[in-house]
Each structure stands twice: as C-alpha cells, then as structure tokens.
Amino acid sequence: MKDDTTPVGEEGKLVVSKLVTFQGKNQAVNRTFYVALFSDADCTQKVSNVKELKCEGAWSAYTVFEHLKDGTYYVAETDEDGNKLESSEACKIEGNGTKCQITPTQKTAYAVIENQLLIPRDDFLNTLHNLTVTKNVTLDGEQISEKYSGTFYVSLFTDPYYTNRTGDVKELQIQNGKSTSVSFTDLADGTYYVAETDKDGNPVENTDFGFDVSYDGDITVSFTEQNTDSTLAITNDMTERNPEYKKYSKKEDDGDDGKEKKKTSTSKNNPSNKTTKKVKTQRPEMTHISSFTQH
Incomplete structure (x- = not known):
C-alpha cells in the first residue's frame, strides 16, 4: 500500500528492519513495534505513514516504505501515533533516528533498529x-x-x-x-x-x-x-x-x-x-x- 504522504510514481524505497535482543542474543517475542520516516534529525516532522513491525514469536521483522522522493530521511521507532520513542530502563533502542538518503543513483536505502531488552518479560520465547x-x-x-x-x-x-x-x-x-x-x-x-x-x-x-x-x-x-x-x-x-x-x-x-x-x-x-x-x-x-x- 502506498503511503498517503508520498507522491505516485516516485521510485525510492527504504527497507527498515527490526531486531530484538536480550543480553546480546536474539530474543523471540510477541510484540508489535511501529516506525515512521521524518525529515529532520530530531524526528519531529513526520513525512510518512506509521508502519507496523510485527514480531509474532520472532526476534526480527521488516517493512518497506515505497514511492519516496529523492532526499534525506530519518528513521525512528515510534508509538502508534507516530511519536518518536526513546530508550528506557527496560529497553535500549539502537539505530533510532538513522539517517538515510535516496538519490538518483541509489534508489533503495536500508536501516536497522535494534531493541536491546534489559528486563525479562512474560512474552519471551526461548525455543532454540x-x-x-x-x-x-x-x-x-x-x-x-x-x-x-x-x-x-x-x-x-x-x-x-x-x-x-x-x-x-x-x-x-x-x-x-x-x-x-x-x-x-x-x-x-x-x-x-x-x-x-x-x-x-x-x-x-x-x-x-x-x-x-x-x-x-x-x-x-x-x-x-x-x-x-x-x-x-x-x-x-x-x-x-x-x-x-x-x-x-x-x-x-x-x-x-x-x-x-x-x-x-x-x-x-x-x-x-x-x-x-x-x-x-x-x-x-x-x-x-x-x-x-x-x-
């Protein structure tokens, strides 16, 4: 589905991956995360829809923003309403606010946001x-x-x-x-x-x-x-x-x-x-x- 905030026909694409870890190891969970694109480094000017990243008994997920114009984008984990989240005592968020560029010669960009969980939760799944x-x-x-x-x-x-x-x-x-x-x-x-x-x-x-x-x-x-x-x-x-x-x-x-x-x-x-x-x-x-x- 095309983002409402981006124009029809643009070729840019930004792939965002979510990783979840605990004590340095991949940690499968049942959680839904959210991500959005911003035009500024402080991640206050949202320029995309909010997309879901669902980890359903998994430790990774990804989503793709399509139809992007050439330019600079900042990728941030957000709440469901698109407000940027910050690290907390329960979770350190690495890669939040990653800067990505779409150019005439580089139409696809990639970003990774890692949630380093610091406190065990009931939704931890440990089958290896x-x-x-x-x-x-x-x-x-x-x-x-x-x-x-x-x-x-x-x-x-x-x-x-x-x-x-x-x-x-x-x-x-x-x-x-x-x-x-x-x-x-x-x-x-x-x-x-x-x-x-x-x-x-x-x-x-x-x-x-x-x-x-x-x-x-x-x-x-x-x-x-x-x-x-x-x-x-x-x-x-x-x-x-x-x-x-x-x-x-x-x-x-x-x-x-x-x-x-x-x-x-x-x-x-x-x-x-x-x-x-x-x-x-x-x-x-x-x-x-x-x-x-x-x-």
Missing part, C-alpha cells in the same frame, strides 16, 4: 533451533571429479534483501569432490534467509563466479515452536564459464574423443522441490519471496 546446510559441487549436472577441492561460504540474514546478517559466516570446504555440511545452532524463533556469500559475509551478487546454484528446498526458513530444526542442500554446478571447467571435465579426465556424452543427474531430489538460481543475482523484490514451515 538448528539449521544444517549441505554443499555439493557438480559439473554439468554430474558429480564433479574427486580431484576437485574448493571453499565456499554461507550466511543467514534476517531480511530478503540480505542486509542484516545474523551469526558467523560458515565455511564449507569441499575435499576430493565430496559434499560437506555445516550447522547454524541455537537459532531463535523467526524467519531466516540463506545466502551464499564471500568469506566476509557479503552475498555473492552481480558476480559470475562460474557456478549455477540450486537449492533443494527454499532459501527462506521459518522456525516456530513446532518446527524446531531444518535442513537445506545447496548445489553449485560448475559450468564452462568457470576457468577450471576444462581441468575437471570428464572429457579431459577420460580422454574423450570429442563425442558428446549423455548427462545423467545424480540428484535424488524431487525436481519440483529444486530451485535453480544463477549466482549473478539481484536483491529480490518482495513479490519474489516465498517461505516454508516444516511440521
């Missing part, structure tokens, strides 16, 4: 979850040569724009062409977005590194009290775009005479559950996000 990610490498759809070794990285984010990473970057080392797994543990209730990243946790974006990436399952994982653990398999298929393609090609290994071989997939996954995604990706639009909950 585990997510196991398995990495496999293939070449043209077939298992890659045992000669292959490589290192990949995966991270979890709290938003589908991959701006708010949570936890450490996990390293996945492929040795002798064999698949490998890592686990994200002690995750609070909520929704997580899985992304292949570099070693610093930056999503592999607009970079063709010679692999097509497919996921056995969805890259959006939702944990609830009923859904305690989950798994996700990521397959990197080496293509001819990769500089090492010829090195590990079956034709090179077997001394192929140039005749084309029939490719047989070794995947046991149901094709209807596999999503193929070129790594040369853009941050997804809201309408492209899907999620699943296992029971």
Whole structure:
C-alpha cells in the first residue's frame, strides 16, 4: 500500500528492519513495534505513514516504505501515533533516528533498529533451533571429479534483501569432490534467509563466479515452536564459464574423443522441490519471496 504522504510514481524505497535482543542474543517475542520516516534529525516532522513491525514469536521483522522522493530521511521507532520513542530502563533502542538518503543513483536505502531488552518479560520465547546446510559441487549436472577441492561460504540474514546478517559466516570446504555440511545452532524463533556469500559475509551478487546454484528446498526458513530444526542442500554446478571447467571435465579426465556424452543427474531430489538460481543475482523484490514451515 502506498503511503498517503508520498507522491505516485516516485521510485525510492527504504527497507527498515527490526531486531530484538536480550543480553546480546536474539530474543523471540510477541510484540508489535511501529516506525515512521521524518525529515529532520530530531524526528519531529513526520513525512510518512506509521508502519507496523510485527514480531509474532520472532526476534526480527521488516517493512518497506515505497514511492519516496529523492532526499534525506530519518528513521525512528515510534508509538502508534507516530511519536518518536526513546530508550528506557527496560529497553535500549539502537539505530533510532538513522539517517538515510535516496538519490538518483541509489534508489533503495536500508536501516536497522535494534531493541536491546534489559528486563525479562512474560512474552519471551526461548525455543532454540538448528539449521544444517549441505554443499555439493557438480559439473554439468554430474558429480564433479574427486580431484576437485574448493571453499565456499554461507550466511543467514534476517531480511530478503540480505542486509542484516545474523551469526558467523560458515565455511564449507569441499575435499576430493565430496559434499560437506555445516550447522547454524541455537537459532531463535523467526524467519531466516540463506545466502551464499564471500568469506566476509557479503552475498555473492552481480558476480559470475562460474557456478549455477540450486537449492533443494527454499532459501527462506521459518522456525516456530513446532518446527524446531531444518535442513537445506545447496548445489553449485560448475559450468564452462568457470576457468577450471576444462581441468575437471570428464572429457579431459577420460580422454574423450570429442563425442558428446549423455548427462545423467545424480540428484535424488524431487525436481519440483529444486530451485535453480544463477549466482549473478539481484536483491529480490518482495513479490519474489516465498517461505516454508516444516511440521
């Protein structure tokens, strides 16, 4: 829904994420927060509608302000009427009043507001979850040569724009062409977005590194009290775009005479559950996000 205070046709977008923590750890709660945009650093001149950020058994949420004109905006947590909130003895609000800019060359901005809860409350939810990610490498759809070794990285984010990473970057080392797994543990209730990243946790974006990436399952994982653990398999298929393609090609290994071989997939996954995604990706639009909950 378009904000009443912003003009039709403007392209600017501002993504606001809410994080809730307690004693330095993510804390799932059942609460509704509010946020608005202001034109001044003191956050007295409101220039948007007030938007809800609902944490329903979760520790994170996000919302998007759309149709914004170029300019400077200040993002603040507010009450339901749009009055800026301040930190208190019960909650320290980090990132309140964050300055963001929409420009002709940067049409999307991001802000994070973290509520650091200082006093336990009755709505604290403490069920913890585990997510196991398995990495496999293939070449043209077939298992890659045992000669292959490589290192990949995966991270979890709290938003589908991959701006708010949570936890450490996990390293996945492929040795002798064999698949490998890592686990994200002690995750609070909520929704997580899985992304292949570099070693610093930056999503592999607009970079063709010679692999097509497919996921056995969805890259959006939702944990609830009923859904305690989950798994996700990521397959990197080496293509001819990769500089090492010829090195590990079956034709090179077997001394192929140039005749084309029939490719047989070794995947046991149901094709209807596999999503193929070129790594040369853009941050997804809201309408492209899907999620699943296992029971």
